[in-house]
Amino acid sequence: MPTRPLLTLLLTLSLSGALIAQDNAAARAARQWRQQHERAIVDEFVELLKIPNVARDRENIRRNADFIVAMMRRRGIEARTISVDGANPLAFGEIKTPGATRTIVFYAHYDGQPLEPREWTTPPWEPTLRTAAIDAGGQVIPLPPAGTPFNPEWRLYARSASDDKAPIIAQMAAIDAIRAANIPLKSNIKFVFEGEEEAGSANLVKMLEANKALLSGDIWLMCDGPVHQTRRPLIYFGARDVVTFEITVYGPKNELHSGHYGNWAHNPAMVLSKLLASMKDDKGRVVVDRFYDGIVPLSATERRAIAEAPEIDAQLMREFWLGSTEGAPKKLLELITQPSFNIRGLSSSHVGTQANNVVPTTATASIDIRLVKGMDPARTLDRVVDHIRKQGFFVTEQEPTADVRMAHPLVLRLTRQRVGLGAVRTSMDLPISQEVIRVVESVRGPTIKLPNMGGSLPLAEVEIPLGTRTIEIPIVNHDNRQHSSDENLRIQNLWDGIELMAGLLAM
């Protein structure tokens, strides 16, 4: 729940859709259509949300894909599923526009995060309307009868109501509206709806490579994730990539009495702490040699976009109970355009009531590095390993034997986890980027534009096999409890999303 300052900011900055003078015919048509068909739009959405959608549930995944293909076919869109062995299918649709010289691909995913039904207030695959968010006292209400408008602050609760079935329904409603208003399309349109994004998109590259001509276009618009915390519309032009690994350092074979051996045997928790501390300076800068090499600097347009974005650092610090931030005075939005080196978790022996007076046997740190454009993931990890060696460690990727442990003063085991394809960032200066910005602002008003999001998306997995750039266009509320229990969508975000998708479909 937002603290008071963030809430005040929300109230002052959030523009209700009605206040924005819409300079976009498709978006105006979408609003009119939506106002006349609110109940029908939500009914179709509810049917889609009722189908369980955890990636490993193959039977229901197939039902989702078939349902979405049928949704597209009902609208005259050529549609089918596409798959490779062992993969959850893509639901694919295509509108060929006579005379069009450009193809826009809309991406969303229909699978959702695994869940524990007992943690949900109402069942995850029984979509439920509430008068507000649950933690703001929202009460369950029935869907209003057709012809009665929904309150825009109502929320629809269900797994994937936000992440990521909302864009699918928004795009389908937008197609209906464009057709009803006889607005001609200018581009070829493709829809790609993935069924295993939350399971790591393990087969996406294979499916794209096997269908390169079919799935490529001039741009992929990735419709996933939430809009800004101020509720203002947001466009990302990239994401950070992530490398993950663990390091374990070794002490004695068994835990030793800390009184008898405490300043004689090396303590692995202390050794690991010193090693970790050697990787960053007091300003939060990573001091691993050549860590920042190759980073593509921000352009003037990108710097300007960050400077124009609202600064909510102080509000976020209050919301998260932070007394200071790393890298200050640099702000969050600038820092997420830089790489990070983060300790995800630390473990050595026990604490609390389980603590013993011992010298532990091992200490382990689990680490993630967020990469930005220009950094090579494997080379970055190599540089970290070089740094570890320079601190005097023998580095091995196997569990070290007694002989190995006795042969070296300091022994460290490295376990590689994820090494991805690298971060991508589409230039804001490209004509297609500028056009997307113009369209979004003509529909939704002043829009926050960020060079990249702090988190990671499988963008290189799209760009490398297809040679098609990506731009990220979220529509859902930031407080949607994405990936958690009680996931929900604020109705106004759906309405705004329909108008936004109409504008983009017609561009």
Ligand SMILES: [Zn+2]
């Ligand atoms: Zn998602």
